[in-house]
Amino acid sequence: MSTTSVSMKAAGDQPELRRSVTAWGSFAWGYSDVGADIFVGLGLVLGAAAGASNVAFLFAGLVYVCVGLAYTELAAAYPVAGGGQYFVFRGLGDIFGFIAGWAVLLDFTIDIVLFAWSCIDYLSKLLPVLAFTTHPWTHFAVVFLVIVGLATLNVIGVRESSAFNEIVSGLDVVSETAILFFGFLFAFRPEILIHTMSTSWPSTFNLMNGVSLAIISFVGLESISQAAQETQRPASVIPRTSISLILTILIFALAYSNLALGMQPWHPIPLDAHGHPQALWQYLGSEDNNGAAVQVLASLVPYYGAIAALYVPLLGAILLLISSNSGVFGSSRIAYAMSRAQLLPSIFQRVHSKFRTPAVSIAIFCGFAALELLFAALPSLSKYFNGVYAKFFHGENGITFLGDLYAFGAAASYSFVFLALISLRLNDPDSPRKFKMPLNIPMRYKGRRVEFPVVAVIGFLGIGSILVFTMITHAIGRIAGPSWLLIGVICYLIYRKRKGYPVFRSRPHDWRAQQMKILQEAGELELMDEYVANVKASDARAAAATQSPS
Numbered sequence: 226m227s228t229t230s231v232s233m234k235a236a237g238d239q240p241e242l243r244r245s246v247t248a249w250g251s252f253a254w255g256y257s258d259v260g261a262d263i264f265v266g267l268g269l270v271l272g273a274a275a276g277a278s279n280v281a282f283l284f285a286g287l288v289y290v291c292v293g294l295a296y297t298e299l300a301a302a303y304p305v306a307g308g309g310q311y312f313v314f315r316g317l318g319d320i321f322g323f324i325a326g327w328a329v330l331l332d333f334t335i336d337i338v339l340f341a342w343s344c345i346d347y348l349s350k351l352l353p354v355l356a357f358t359t360h361p362w363t364h365f366a367v368v369f370l371v372i373v374g375l376a377t378l379n380v381i382g383v384r385e386s387s388a389f390n391e392i393v394s395g396l397d398v399v400s401e402t403a404i405l406f407f408g409f410l411f412a413f414r415p416e417i418l419i420h421t422m423s424t425s426w427p428s429t430f431n432l433m434n435g436v437s438l439a440i441i442s443f444v445g446l447e448s449i450s451q452a453a454q455e456t457q458r459p460a461s462v463i464p465r466t467s468i469s470l471i472l473t474i475l476i477f478a479l480a481y482s483n484l485a486l487g488m489q490p491w492h493p494i495p496l497d498a499h500g501h502p503q504a505l506w507q508y509l510g511s512e513d514n515n516g517a518a519v520q521v522l523a524s525l526v527p528y529y530g531a532i533a534a535l536y537v538p539l540l541g542a543i544l545l546l547i548s549s550n551s552g553v554f555g556s557s558r559i560a561y562a563m564s565r566a567q568l569l570p571s572i573f574q575r576v577h578s579k580f581r582t583p584a585v586s587i588a589i590f591c592g593f594a595a596l597e598l599l600f601a602a603l604p605s606l607s608k609y610f611n612g613v614y615a616k617f618f619h620g621e622n623g624i625t626f627l628g629d630l631y632a633f634g635a636a637a638s639y640s641f642v643f644l645a646l647i648s649l650r651l652n653d654p655d656s657p658r659k660f661k662m663p664l665n666i667p668m669r670y671k672g673r674r675v676e677f678p679v680v681a682v683i684g685f686l687g688i689g690s691i692l693v694f695t696m697i698t699h700a701i702g703r704i705a706g707p708s709w710l711l712i713g714v715i716c717y718l719i720y721r722k723r724k725g726y727p728v729f730r731s732r733p734h735d736w737r738a739q740q741m742k743i744l745q746e747a748g749e750l751e752l753m754d755e756y757v758a759n760v761k762a763s764d765a766r767a768a769a770a771t772q773s774p775s
Contacts, residue, residue, distance in 0.1 A: 258445030266442030268515030274435020276425030285439035291684025304459035316645030332634035336552030337594035346516030418487030490525035557586035633706030636692035643685035655759035
């Protein structure tokens with residue numbers, strides 16, 4: 226997950242954001258996050274859902290479309306940094322804004338370690354000494370050093386360059402398209418796809434597991450909404466870039482899963498650990514390859530594979546490193562924003578005296594990431610300690626453990642975003658919406674005409690089912706995920722009680738003044754005028770209703 230850049234001239238100053246992100250830059254912000262997810266998710270889903278991997282991606286993809294439409298509408302209507310956490314904070318109140326933000330922070334910390342882990346997995350295809358299955362301590366040490374290095378860079382103030390993101394994203398779009406083009410041209414066989422789906426259909430449990438993991442291939446779309454406060458004319462640009470990103474990622478996910486199930490590789494697949502022949506999807510989903518499945522798949526494409534095997538590991542590693550850095554940057558800035566909103570203690574607002582960056586937040590959440598890395602690596606490292614921890618992890622490998630938590634955090638935060646969208650439609654109909662989700666039902670609520678979003682309900686049910694699948698199928702996820710939220714809520718209640726703030730209720734907020742300021746700073750002056758007119762009309766109707774005889 227990525228977020229926008231924040232520059233602070235003094236510790237007490239408000240963040241100042243420069244609006245320099247173009248339409249392509251906005252797309253690249255999102256693609257550098259969501260585009261990296263297929264590099265991680267493909268192998269995990271193949272290992273879980275087997276012959277129904279394409280069905281798992283389809284179900285998760287349809288939910289992702291609903292999520293994307295929700296974020297597109299909200300980011301265009303409220304073009305301010307913060308993404309889902311801000312939308313929930315505004316739509317549902319303080320405590321739910323905290324819960325949604327805390328769930329997003331879980332995903333950000335997982336972002337750091339998961340993409341750093343996968344970055345080294347891809348590099349291991351060029352440098353076998355980094356492979357986790359054969360050199361777990363080396364892999365663990367290098368990933369840990371990557372996290373420390375990114376934390377240091379973010380404290381100093383070095384962040385990912387928008388121009389660099391755009392170049393890497395463009396190269397990756399071309400690369401992934403080329404893999405699919407040559408793969409379907411030279412190696413795809415429909416009869417193999419049908420045979421694989423009919424003979425390797427998973428159990429209901431494994432299919433639910435695959436669906437819950439497939440959602441991680443679509444996490445990160447909110448990067449566009451988080452970059453809204455830096456985007457030029459966001460109300461016009463964001464809908465175009467969001468829809469383009471939704472379609473791009475959906476096509477890639479469905480195409481890669483079908484190609485993996487129906488491709489005839491150009492050279493034989495190695496035998497499995499028991500000396501038996503294995504299908505391509507089994508090879509890609511194995512522990513040796515599930516962290517770098519796209520690269521392995523590309524290397525098996527006839528003719529093109531020899532070239533792809535040389536550059537895909539490096540390009541994938543760079544894209545994954547950018548996403549890992551986005552997790553460092555995003556977690557610290559979301560925590561900083563939540564602290565300014567009195568949802569987290571003031572310690573998260575502290576900035577480094579020299580570099581003017583939120584060093585405390587960076588250190589804390591990179592510390593959480595390092596702890597998650599340790600837990601992820603324990604199943605393999607524990608064999609050096611008589612398998613003390615292996616039973617606790619129920620046979621899960623490191624990257625699957627991280628995927629469990631990633632799916633839980635995404636499903637939890639997205640669920641609240643759908644509820645927030647419904648609430649804002651009902652309680653803030655005055656805010657202009659240049660883009661609206663389709664399928665709306667006109668109705669009256671509190672004497673005002675509103676449009677109830679049917680797609681938001683469908684999306685909530687879909688992401689809710691994925692959250693249930695995650696809880697059912699992931700032994701560690703159903704413990705660690707809710708525990709993260711429970712510990713956060715307890716700390717939130719203690720903090721609010723000690724500060725004398727309302728514990729379960731919200732502090733007073735002047736949302737009208739905030740909305741006018743947001744639209745003015747976004748350069749959306751026409752929308753601001755429309756908003757002012759809508760507010761005056763609403764106030765006039767309310768006054769007339771009050772004065773009329775009952």
